[in-house]
Amino acid sequence: MNSRRWLPAALALVPAFVDPALANGNAERGRDLYESRCISCHSLDANRIGPKHRGVYGRKAGSVPEFTYSPAVKSSSVVWNDQTLMRWLTNPQEVIPGQRMNFRVSQPQDRADIVAYLKKESGQ
Amino acid sequence: MTPSSIAVPTGPIAKGLITERRAFFRAAGAATLSATAVALMAGCESMAQGNMTAADVNILNVALGLEHEAINAYQLGAESGLLQQPVLNTAVAFQTHHKEHRDALIATIRKMGGMPVAEKPKAEYARALNAGSLRNQADVLKLAQRLERGAANAYLGVIPSFGDKGLAQVAARLAADETMHWTALTSAMGEMLPQKALTFGA
Numbered sequence: 001m002n003s004r005r006w007l008p009a010a011l012a013l014v015p016a017f018v019d020p021a022l023a024n025g026n027a028e029r030g031r032d033l034y035e036s037r038c039i040s041c042h043s044l045d046a047n048r049i050g051p052k053h054r055g056v057y058g059r060k061a062g063s064v065p066e067f068t069y070s071p072a073v074k075s076s077s078v079v080w081n082d083q084t085l086m087r088w089l090t091n092p093q094e095v096i097p098g099q100r101m102n103f104r105v106s107q108p109q110d111r112a113d114i115v116a117y118l119k120k121e122s123g124q
Numbered sequence: 125m126t127p128s129s130i131a132v133p134t135g136p137i138a139k140g141l142i143t144e145r146r147a148f149f150r151a152a153g154a155a156t157l158s159a160t161a162v163a164l165m166a167g168c169e170s171m172a173q174g175n176m177t178a179a180d181v182n183i184l185n186v187a188l189g190l191e192h193e194a195i196n197a198y199q200l201g202a203e204s205g206l207l208q209q210p211v212l213n214t215a216v217a218f219q220t221h222h223k224e225h226r227d228a229l230i231a232t233i234r235k236m237g238g239m240p241v242a243e244k245p246k247a248e249y250a251r252a253l254n255a256g257s258l259r260n261q262a263d264v265l266k267l268a269q270r271l272e273r274g275a276a277n278a279y280l281g282v283i284p285s286f287g288d289k290g291l292a293q294v295a296a297r298l299a300a301d302e303t304m305h306w307t308a309l310t311s312a313m314g315e316m317l318p319q320k321a322l323t324f325g326a
Contacts, residue, residue: 035270036273036274036277037274037277037278037281038274039270039271039273039274040190040271040274040275040277040278041186041189041190041274041278043252046251046252046253046254047252048193048252049186049189049190049193070182091284091285093179093285100182100183100185100186101186102179102182102183102186102282102285103278103281103282103285104281104282104284104285105281105326106284106326107326110326
């Protein structure tokens with residue numbers, strides 16, 4: 001089939017699959033969402049119910065030294081990037097079974113905006 | 125806005141809350157604890173059927189951590205000397221709700237064979253919440269408003285993760301209490317309520 005031959009060529013133009021929501025991630029809107037959705041458990045600079053978030057983008061899961069993580073997150077080899085964060089916010093249990101967050105964000109655009117905000121606040 | 129211009133609802137609801145608080149203290153500890161736990165779990169038929177998992181205990185324990193923080197936030201507010209009546213009474217009434225949430229969660233976690241997460245020292249909450257930066261009554265109300273909205277959203281966002289539907293309903297009831305607090309605080313601060321529907325959760 002012709003399309004078989006064309007597919008690899010077409011894919012080569014796209015470095016990796018990009019979630020359309022992610023491409024439009026709006027850090028400004030992400031800050032408001034973070035403020036209303038995440039703030040009961042997280043802060044950028046203080047460990048609370050969950051670990052502090054500044055620098056989380058690009059970091060290995062479970063690597064804030066003073067925070068007591070679940071054994072599952074502590075021993076995970078997941079690194080937080082666009083894809084892993086999007087999946088984590090969709091359903092954390094599917095990314096790291098045994099995690100303790102369990103909080104989900106149902107709308108893809110909301111997730112993408114929050115990821116853009118975390119990325120920005122991590123200096124990336 | 126000057127602190128004295130902040131009006132807090134003091135009608136029958138607020139008075140009722142405060143009476144409830146007295147009853148809570150009169151009943152002192154154990155008796156109230158089991159009564160609240162029974163109320164919380166009424167309708168959780170599935171509990172006997174073993175639908176509850178260690179994952180559900182984890183969710184309840186994170187919720188308990190959030191309630192510990194809320195209780196301490198109101199304590200810091202009450203002790204700050206920045207709150208005047210009737211705001212102070214309302215803050216104490218809301219703190220009492222969070223204590224009831226805490227006791228109900230502890231009882232449920234124990235009943236499920238889990239180990240309830242302990243409260244941290246108050247100074248740790250003060251540091252994490254930056255309590256040192258609170259300068260007036262409006263600052264305290266703003267912090268409480270932020271935490272209550274966050275708590276309502278936190279409960280709504282963990283609902284899909286529960287294995288047990290009875291516990292998911294409990295989370296929804298807790299979210300409703302936090303929303304009630306947020307609404308009262310928002311009115312007290314003279315702010316508009318959201319014009320659009322469905323601003324919580326999702």
